[in-house]
Amino acid sequence: MNLPGIEYLSLGLGIVLFLAGLWGIIHQKNIIKIIISFSVLDTSIHLILVSIGYMRNRTAPIIDSAVSKTDAASQVVDPLPQALVLTAIVIGVGITALMLTYALKLFNEKGTLEIDKFKSLKW
Amino acid sequence: MEQLLDRIIAGFEAADIEKRKDGQVFFTVPKPKVLPLINHLKMFEGFRNLILMTAVDWIEDNQFQITYLLNNPDTKTDLGIRTFIGRDGEGMDSIHELWGHAATFQREMKEMFGIGFPGSPRVDEPFLLEGWDDIPPMRREFDTKKYSEETYFPRPGRETHDPATYMKQKLYPND
Amino acid sequence: MVNPVFIIVVLLGAGFLLGLFRKTGISLARVAGLLALAFPLYVSVGWMLHFIGQTAQPYVVYTAGTVPPFSINLRMGPDEAFLTAAINMLGFFGFIYLFRLFKSQGVSTIILYLVLFMGLNVIVMTRDIFNLFVFLEIASIALIGLVLVNKGIDALSAGFKYLIAVSVISSILLVGIGFIYYYSGTLNIDGFIENNSLVMKGLSTAVFLVLVAVVLELKAFPANGWALDVYQSAHPGISALISAGTATASLFVLYKLLPFGGHLWLQVAAVIGLVTFVGSNMLGIAQKNANRLLGYSSVGQIGLLVAVIGFSDDLGSHLRMIFFGLFISHFLSKAGLFWLSGMAGEEEISKWSVLRKKPALLLIFGMFVFSLIGFPPFPSFYGKWQLVMDLSGNGQILWIALILLGTMFEGVYLFRWLGFAIKHEVDESKAPDTAAEKMIPAGAFALLLLGASWVSNAYFPGAMKTSFLPLYFILFLFLIDFLPLVIKNTLSILSLGYYGWRLYPSIQDDTLRLVFAGIFLIGGMLTLFAGYSEKGKRPGFYPFALMMYAGLIGLVEADNLFGFFFAWELMTMGSYILIIRGKKSLVHAYNYMLFSLGGALLILFGIALTVAGQPDISLSMLASPAYPGWAYALLAVGFLTKTAALGLHIWLPGAHAEAESDVSPMVSGILLKAGAFGLVILFLAMGGGEAGRHPLLYALGWLGALTALGGNLMAVFQEDAKRLLAYSSVGNLGYILFAFSFMTHIGWLTGLTYSINHFLFKTLLFLAIGGVVMRVKTHNMYEMGGLIKRMPWSFIAVLVGIITLAGIPPLSGFAGKWLFYNAVIAKGWFLQGALVFFAGTIAFLYCFKLIYSVFLGQEKDRFRKVKEAPVWYIIPQFILIVGIMIFSARPEIVLKPIGALLSQAAFFPSEPLAWENVTAYTNLGYWSGFNIMLVIGAMFVVLLGWLLLMSRKAQKVKQFNIVYAGEAPFTPETTHFSHNMFAPYNKALGFLIHPVATQFWLGVNNTFHALAESARKIYSGNGQSYIIHIVAYIVVVYLILS
Amino acid sequence: MPEDNVKYPAEDQSLSPVNRKRVVIGPEGEDILVDPLRDYYCTARPEPELPRQGIIEKFMNWARAESLWVLGFGTGCGSIEIPPLLSPRYDAYRFGVAMRPTPRQSSVIIISGYLSVKTLKRVIRSYEQMQNPKFVIALGSCTINGGMYWDSYNTINRLDHYIPVDVYIAGCMPRPEAILAGFNKLKQRIKEGRGEGANDYIKNLDWYKANQKKIIKDWNMPDYNW
């Protein structure tokens, strides 16, 4: 059986999600939905990062009984992208939180979450 | 013409109608009717042209006669509108809003006869007589000969004759 | 040196520690925050000083104890030291600026502030790309948090749009980083650059994603609507941070990452940068909101810096200097301007006149504006000069054109703004906020700007170091501005005299320069003399007057193109401020500045095309430009804007007429000669004799003739005395241009004679009329009349002036006319010559109108008691009259040496004008000024005696004793025949002065405004459309690249 | 003049507005009192310019007589007789007579017919604006004794009470031949040294002025119009 590798699958899924998220940001009018779209986008990036760091037939970069310290270099996947993803998740959370804060404040100010309504500044 | 006169007689109490020649009629209307009449003539009868305004001093009747001479250039008709006003400071309504040049006639009448035209532009400014301080000279109680003799240094030696008697003597010496 | 990692430690630590403070401890927290910011400043400045003057190796911090790629490393090299120093400077002073705000906002804001600056520092220092991403994000979050200090829906919605946009951009960046890692296996920037020889297919996409994201971070036009909203709505103190701080860091990111893309991406950056520079500045034209305008300007300036980075291959070793010049000007000015915006408290640019209440603020504002546009002595001037020179050296002509175009657009809105601040009517109820915590940062940045100017000047290759004496003196005048006028005026006059004395030996042998130096210096002293009559202290006048004169003398003194251009810009700057001082000068000064700026940019372009990157920038380079045709044409048009040739003249009448009484002669009699001098320099370089038969000269000859005709004809129909004189200047400069275009010995003599004469009589006339205007308080000639009885001395001055102007023998104007005829016939330009002659006869009409309407005719009631013009006006006038008399009687004193000079081999070797005692001979005719004067003088005296004898008992009568057809005149006003005096002439020839030029420039103006107005509609205010812009931008760039 | 800059003092309402004293605001905001009759006009009193004696005066008188420049000023109906005078039929030029449009350059003024008071004022002005020596020719009976307007309220009777007359030419109207004869008479008079009307006028200025002011009631000009 010659299925495409999981890494391509997840990479493809990541790209699809990325586009979906972007589409959501552009298309949705409700700020909460935009934020959700952003989360999708964010997640898709994590997926992409993980998938590009994946090496076939290797295991998670956790050095324990299963993977010895000496042959870790040949048995585990690249740990760096996963580390990056961890950081990215943290940052993503931070940004999402900030976005939600803004959403709350915007709603308090104007009583609506339609992004079209916040056009007082232009040109 | 006849219809016009009829209309004027009927509407404006015209009297004393006097046809001088073809297309020239003089008549008299009472003072209050003058302005409506002139207005009517200008607006509806085609009398666009004010030829002149003048005054006559009927000192015997103690009244001034004011004559407006109007012309209709289309039908070539002239209308002389006469009216009478009192001599003692009674004014007349100004028609300078119908014809701008009427103001000049009125100014002259004010100066020469002392007839007031309230509202007429510059009516109190001197026209011919700069600095005149006597009674208006065209009023018949003003003795122009006496005034001239007093004022203008008559050259002595001038003989003066009454034209009527002098010419009679000259032309018909035998009569 | 302190390890730079402590910057992070201190800022982060302070941030955490501050979290412990409660609301009550806010005062302490603020001080602590300030101290925390002082520390990185200390560190980075220390590093910067460490790197200055020595080639030390960059200091690298390895975290986690290993070397890359297994760890993150920070680098502190000269670039990083300088940029972090700048950023921390901003952080420190920005903190002071926000000091009061923090009190109401609480500790959390301070923490955000510290985190922001930690982020910015790391962004600059880090060499790890993922780390870069992280800190970009941190800085963004902190910044967006800070935006929230401004309450209200505007700031909120703007912040949200910013947030969304930045998130999308950083997502793309992150994807790119991921792929880069995937393909290259390293996250270390240096490591990546080392192995990017093995570029693979996918890698280029990865690099594309990273770089395009960075470019978008830099707010590339037109995908930058999200940033503009924040600039506009955020607290000005925060906007300053965005504009100066994050932009700086992002720029350095681009600089660090750009090598990824190789040569291709350098070009892309250049294109993107320039498109941003031009586009953003063009849209700025239509903008009226101060903060948003600053936003546009910021975007534009950053675009220019991006372009500079993109040009780094072309610029080579000059890159750092150029970048420094442009960057530091932008950095200091933009932060300063945002701060000023907070102090002015006005959104609308026309309301910035409120700054006038604090002259210091106005001064700082002016400095920032001039530095943004690139006027000397500010660093951007040096940067722009070198940039343009280097680009032309590499043949990047189109880029130069774009840069200059963008600068022009920038000038359009910045000078409108400056003009409003100086001149627009002021709302009395408002005052700028001048709290100490706001004054300190703005003042500090202004001082830093001066310091940076000094640094640029001191370290600029080829800068004219000798010329700093005038600049110091101008600075000194600023400092003593509070002193009484008498002292300042005396000092100024003495300084001009001293400078002339000092200059004389060096130009002694160069008669041409001597003549112009004489015009500038003597004229300067004489016109300044009139200033004694002013009341009050006249604040701000002398520094700028002297700046103008310093520029003018600098022109003469300059021996290289840089010095020339430096002086040219200095003169423009000074004269602009002088002109705008007039009561109704707002619009006119603006016009003047725009034309001057345009002219200066053309000159710069022309110089660039002349030099084209060669190291030699001496004036003699003009003789052999790299691109002769274009260089000459551009230089000529540039100078013609100053001489107000027809078509480019529309600024002149208003500017000269509405200026103050003693400024008009300065700008008309003297300043215009700068353009003439420029033409002289240019034409001389084009070579004499047959070599000078450039087709351009033929065109310029016609232009000169038409200018003479047009200027004089327009002067005839003026009712405003000073406007009449101003148009007359247009005409006279037309003569001068015409004469110089001959490129013959005698033509040049004509031109120089005209120049001297124009200086003499126009200064004289403007002084005299200025004195009259000062007394009667109106410019309208028909309101004056009969003033000869009140102002006999002024009358004599005007009489001499117009006789000279009209070229009537025996006064010196005739010298010019005589030479002119000889030149025309020798050259064979008959039709043009006849046209100019026609213009000369037209001059009679306005000469007569001037003297008759003002001094003769009927005296008006209102002016029965006016006094003679102040003696301080009269004295210089009579000095000028003596000058005219000497020049008339003994023209050979001046003309002989000039002739000798012109007959040098380099110029016009033939010497057609010979002198025999006092008589001048050409092969056509002859003329003897002295004999003419003698004969006419003797005859005049005899005839006057005869008439005096015959009518000695004449009864003196008064104004209404005229025959009036038996009537008496009504009033003097109805009897004075003056208004629309030449109505029949207008009927006959008025069609010639249909204001074509005005309409044309209005059309240009309207077109660009309309364009900007409609183009900026893309910034619809909708956050989502901004995202679409970003996405579309990426797609378009990608398509273009592939 | 801008009206808001002019203030009229309360008194002095008798003169025409143009000649009233008024206060004008100067450019510095100061008040300036303008008295038109004093400020606009020369108020000096003329002095007689006595003739020289002997041959020089004779020669000059000959030149004056042979070059009679007439002011083109027609006061009444007689002015219609002047143009034919200059036509080829009568050709007054051959006598040295020429018309001038300005009193400054004229030596003869022809009062051509009746003079109303209003015109007299203009005549006086024009006459005084002519330069010494100057001569007056009065045309027609109106100027002699009032003619047919002898009893008019507005027309003067005797011109010589208002300005000195050198030659009267009688008739109503005199024909051009008569006028030519008048010119010759005037020439003769000048050559005889009797054409001193200008000096007579100045010597008897008070009498003339009294007569003039008697009939010109609104004397809104200076006493002597230079």
Added chain:
Amino acid sequence: MELATKTGFVLLGLFIILNWGLIMAGIIRKIIARASMRRGISVFQPYINLIKNYSIRSQLTHGVMFYLGPVFRLSGGVGIFLFMPLIHDSEIWSNFSFAGDLILIAYFMFFGMLGMALGAGEGGHPYSAIGISRGLAQFTAIEVPLTLAILSIAFQYNTLSISEIVARQQGGILNWTLFTNPLATIAAMISFLGAMGHAPFNVVMAPQENPIGPPTEYHGTFLGVLQTNRAILHVIESVLFMNLFFGGASNWFELIVKTFFIYFWSVFVGMVFPRFRVDQSIPWLLKIPVLIGILSIVFILL
């Protein structure tokens, strides 16, 4: 030559020119009168007028410039005379022409105009100013064809010295500029009409609408000075045109004959044509005569 002798001859020349100017005016007016079937003035009437004006007893003045105006005007006329060589190849009658050339004379004409304009201006009479504004306006257009003609002949003879131009025309009537450069002559002679102030270019002084224009206020001696100038100016301008276009004069008789005919040309045209308004004369002058002038230059250049 000694200055004293020179001055003596110059004064003599001036005297001759003045007298010729006065007599010429008389003769021409006589001719006009005869042409219109009149007896007309005496030939010496201009003398009488001049004496009359100088013997006016009283004077008045409007101010210093009013006083200086006639002086300027006469200086202008006499000045042109002083710088004009009268007789060809005669050191005696070349006056002070060593001080300047044709250009000096062309520009010196403005001297008197300007002075007159200022003097009349101070007179305060609106008619003066109206006349001057018309005169100056018309003058600008009148000068253009003359300039073109001067440029043309200066190029033709390659000199601006009047004596030199005259010298180049010697040796037969066909050497005159009139024949060697007819177009320039035509253009210049049209200008001459304007410069002389006769119809159709006499709206400046038009007595019917603008009583004699600039000199309205001038009288007596002032007017006498102006008349003196007029007599000189008419002759000396004719002399200029004679020198430039009609071969100059080799003796006084020739000068008198030629100037008479040149001046008569302007009178003749003036008698025949009606008067232009200023706004009519300027376009006319700038069309036809200028075109002729340009053609003359083209003609010479070819």
